[in-house]
Amino acid sequence: MARELVETVCRNVTINWIQKENVKPNLRRLVKRLLRKYGYLPDKQEKATVTVLEQAESLCKNWAA
Template sequence: MDWMHREAARARMRVLVKRLLRKYGYPPDLQDAAVQKVLQQAEALSADCAA
């Protein structure tokens, strides 16, 4: 996937995830860990689809 290779695409994805977390009342102090987890899951899913 394109976002795996470009930092700008990764940054955009982080912004979108943070917006969703804020929208649904996720605790602010846990957001960074949640964003990292979502990015890891997306990378794993993308690797599985590419294989």
């Protein structure tokens, strides 16, 4: 699941993706979809989604091609 999350976020980032507010909702939707796919508890999906996006921002600011 972690690999698939990383691959999904990497494929969907754009230049300056951290500052662009229109990119974040799409990434949030994709992360939530993956969490549902792997049976993540619905009441914990929001916190997990926020955590994934925060980690992506802090670790991968240069992912955009």
